[in-house]
Amino acid sequence: MNKRNYMNTSVQEPPLDYSFRSIHVTQDLLSEEPRTGLRPVRHAKSGKSMTQSLWLNNNVLTDLRDFNHAVSQLLEHPENLAWIDLSFNDLTSIDPVLTTFFNLSVLYLHGNSIQRLGEVNKLAALPRLRSLTLHGNPIEEEKGYSPTSDRCSCRTRPLLPYPGSFKNKAVMGFSGKESTYQHRRDRFDS
Numbered sequence: 478m479n480k481r482n483y484m485n486t487s488v489q490e491p492p493l494d495y496s497f498r499s500i501h502v503t504q505d506l507l508s509e510e511p512r513t514g515l516r517p518v519r520h521a522k523s524g525k526s527m528t529q530s531l532w533l534n535n536n537v538l539t540d541l542r543d544f545n546h547a548v549s550q551l552l553e554h555p556e557n558l559a560w561i562d563l564s565f566n567d568l569t570s571i572d573p574v575l576t577t578f579f580n581l582s583v584l585y586l587h588g589n590s591i592q593r594l595g596e597v598n599k600l601a602a603l604p605r606l607r608s609l610t611l612h613g614n615p616i617e618e619e620k621g622y623s624p625t626s627d628r629c630s631c632r633t634r635p636l637l638p639y640p641g642s643f644k645n646k647a648v649m650g651f652s653g654k655e656s657t658y659q660h661r662r663d664r665f666d667s
Contacts, residue, residue, distance in 0.1 A: 491516045492530035492560065493551060500536040503547040525553040530560040534585065538563065541572040556580065564588050564610065576602040588613040594621055 494512040519527040548555045558578045565588035575584065581603050587610040594616050600606055616622050
């Protein structure tokens with residue numbers, strides 16, 4: 478299967494889901510079994526997953542040391558990784574390793590311990606980033622942080638008040654209001 482066909486078919490693949498596994502370090506991914514969903518994740522002849530989505534939410538990760546190595550062991554085409562969910566972990570910064578995934582379009586970082594607004598500027602290197610969540614981090618208290626509106630929209634909106642930090646890229650975030658977040662989840666689950 479050529480790369481173009483892979484990109485078209487893997488978008489519809491379910492995520493490789495390691496959420497709620499009490500993972501402390503990324504190397505644990507290699508020994509932990511992912512959660513199973515309604516549809517199984519397809520695997521290549523090498524045994525690696527064919528998905529473009531990796532969910533690591535609701536764990537206890539404090540850093541992303543060896544993340545590239547772990548991802549390359551799990552995914553047949555790690556360069557095509559488009560969605561990473563790192564929400565509800567213990568990350569204090571945005572690791573530069575995330576900027577090596579140039580096809581990344583969705584990045585969930587809400588509910589972590591990211592303290593400095595300047596950390597977000599690292600993500601300017603991601604040309605396809607369209608959805609970014611940061612609510613529930615200490616940076617919400619920093620001057621200059623501005624969450625987007627409460628309503629979910631297909632249009633992307635700037636997350637930060639100074640668009641130059643993202644070189645005029647459109648980045649979207651969700652509000653920190655639980656009722657709004659729950660409403661969105663219900664809409665997509667049905």
